[in-house]
Each structure stands twice: as structure tokens, then as C-alpha cells.
Amino acid sequence: MTEIPICRPPRRRRRIAAHLAAALLLSLTSGAALGGAAAPAQQQSLLQRLRDLIGYNPRQAVGGSRSGSGPEICLITPRFQPGDASATAPATATxxxxxxxxxxxxxxxxxxxxxxxxxxxxxxxxxxKPIEGPITWPLEPLQPGESLLLRLRPRGAAGADFATIQLVAAGSADQQRAATLLGSGSSRLALIEANAQTGRSALASELLFAPLQQSSPAVDKLRQEVIAQGCGINLAGP
Known part of the structure; x- marks a missing residue:
């Protein structure tokens, strides 16, 4: 019986092939490692950008004082517009x-x-036990155009010393749009980003702190970023 010879590639060619395979494996494993490291960094960059777009409220004096010497409130949400310098009109949050x-x-x-x-x-x-953390809306839903006064007294302030913010419910079209966004089932972070990047920072803030049916680590992290930023006094680092 005649034995059929097996053709083997030259030794040098085998060595080149082995080197190429090793290089490809190294490239794939390195790429996976870099991708895994880049994803959290990219998300952190996005959260910091959203934090800056959402912005923060100015500190609000209590007891009607605007001298800066008395107690102050740092309201994270809702966002408001400061009142006039004479203190005859309160800050207003729509x-x-x-x-x-x-x-x-x-x-x-x-x-x-x-x-x-x-x-x-x-x-x-x-x-x-002080009052701390988010307060879920305790009344019936606001009707379009409805107005209430939100009054906040910080720890250590006298019994009659409040910061006052007028809450004004948006018009029916804006309310309906916000309700549709909240009930759309879309990613909460994506909704926050879309509104923050189009100048609707107040709505982005409301969406950020609205209750979640299912926990979202990214939204929780952004909440922490915005709270850490406070009212611009304890600005979170980059």
C-alpha cells in the first residue's frame, strides 16, 4: 500500500500564522477590556453634562430676608424663578x-x-427627626393653571420663618405633554436628556425626581449628582 505524503506548510509560514493568531486574540481581549472601561466613563460624562444642563435653583432666604445673613433654603426640585428684589412677589415655579x-x-x-x-x-x-428626602405630592393632582404656596422652614429657623415659593401648574397642553412623557414607557434617562438638551431644564428636573416604577441605576446616579450640586454652593466635581 502506497502511503500518501501529507503536505505541511513551511515552518516559517506556521510561525507567522501563530503570531497572527496570538495578535488577533490580544487585540480582541484588549478591545473588550477597553470597551468595558469606556462605557462607565462615557455614562459618567453624560450624567455630568445633564447635571449641568438641568442646573440648580438659587438659595432662597427665609423670613423675607434677602440680606444673606439669615437662614436659607436650597430647593432642588421643582425649579423656580426668583422673585423681585423688593420681596413683594415670591419666587415662582411653573x-x-x-x-x-x-x-x-x-x-x-x-x-x-x-x-x-x-x-x-x-x-x-x-x-x-427632621424632614429629609423627596416628598411625594401629597394632594390631589394640580389642575391646569392652579396656584399654591409652598412654604419651607429649615431646621433651626424660628417658627414663623419660611421660604415661600409659588407653585403654578402649567397649562393643559404642557400638562398633557408631561403626563404623556411620564407614561410613555421610554427610558427615563433618555426623556431627561431630550428635554435638558432642548432647554426644558425645569421639566427635565421634574422627570428626574418623579417616582420610578422600576429602579434605574443611571437615574439614581444623576439624582445624586444633582443633589450634590445643590444650589451651586457645594458644586460636584467633574
Whole structure:
């Protein structure tokens, strides 16, 4: 029986092929490692950009003082426009969501919602437990154009010293648009980004702190970034 010879590639060719295979494997593993490292960095960059686009409220004096010597409130959300310099008109927050979340950066002694001098809702801190963290809207949803006073008393302030922000519900078209966005099932972060990048920073802030049905690590991280930024005093680093 005649043995059929096996053709083998020259040794030098085999060595080149082995080197190429090793180089390809190294390239693939290195690329995967770099991609894994780049993704969190890219997300962090996006969150920081969104934090800056959403911006922050100025600190609001309590007790009607604008001298800067008295206690102040740092309201994270909703975003508001400062009142006039004479303090005859309060700061005003126009809210698109019918049930906006309320959040101050520091501990509070008291939170009120009022209309025409009548308290519609009130929360009081105890001597050992201040009011902290987000407050889910405690009343019936706001009707288009409805107006209330949000009154906040920080820890340590006298009993009559409040920061006052007028909450004004947006018109029906804006309310409907905000409700549609919130119920659309789209990524919350994508909705926040779309509104922040088109100049709707107040709506982006409302969407950011609106309750989530399912936890989102990216949204939680952005919330932390915005809270850490506070009212521009404790500006979070890049």
C-alpha cells in the first residue's frame, strides 16, 4: 500500500500564522477590556453634562430676608424663578407634572402647602427627626393653571420663618405633554436628556425626581449628582 505524503506548510509560514493568531486574540481581549472601561466613563460624562444642563435653583432666604445673613433654603426640585428684589412677589415655579416631587437639599422643620392663607397640607418634623428626602405630592393632582404656596422652614429657623415659593401648574397642553412623557414607557434617562438638551431644564428636573416604577441605576446616579450640586454652593466635581 502506497502511503500518501501529507503536505505541511513551511515552518516559517506556521510561525507567522501563530503570531497572527496570538495578535488577533490580544487585540480582541484588549478591545473588550477597553470597551468595558469606556462605557462607565462615557455614562459618567453624560450624567455630568445633564447635571449641568438641568442646573440648580438659587438659595432662597427665609423670613423675607434677602440680606444673606439669615437662614436659607436650597430647593432642588421643582425649579423656580426668583422673585423681585423688593420681596413683594415670591419666587415662582411653573410645574408641568400635575403631581410634582418636592425636594430640599437640607433638613427641614416644616413643609406647608397653602392657598389664600389656608393650610391645605402640612408636615412637621419631630425634635429628633427632621424632614429629609423627596416628598411625594401629597394632594390631589394640580389642575391646569392652579396656584399654591409652598412654604419651607429649615431646621433651626424660628417658627414663623419660611421660604415661600409659588407653585403654578402649567397649562393643559404642557400638562398633557408631561403626563404623556411620564407614561410613555421610554427610558427615563433618555426623556431627561431630550428635554435638558432642548432647554426644558425645569421639566427635565421634574422627570428626574418623579417616582420610578422600576429602579434605574443611571437615574439614581444623576439624582445624586444633582443633589450634590445643590444650589451651586457645594458644586460636584467633574
Amino acid at each position: 410645574v408641568a407634572l400635575a403631581s410634582p416631587t418636592l425636594l430640599a437639599a437640607g433638613p427641614l422643620n416644616e413643609v406647608r402647602l397653602e392657598r389664600d392663607g389656608r393650610i391645605l397640607w402640612q408636615q412637621l418634623a419631630s425634635s429628633t
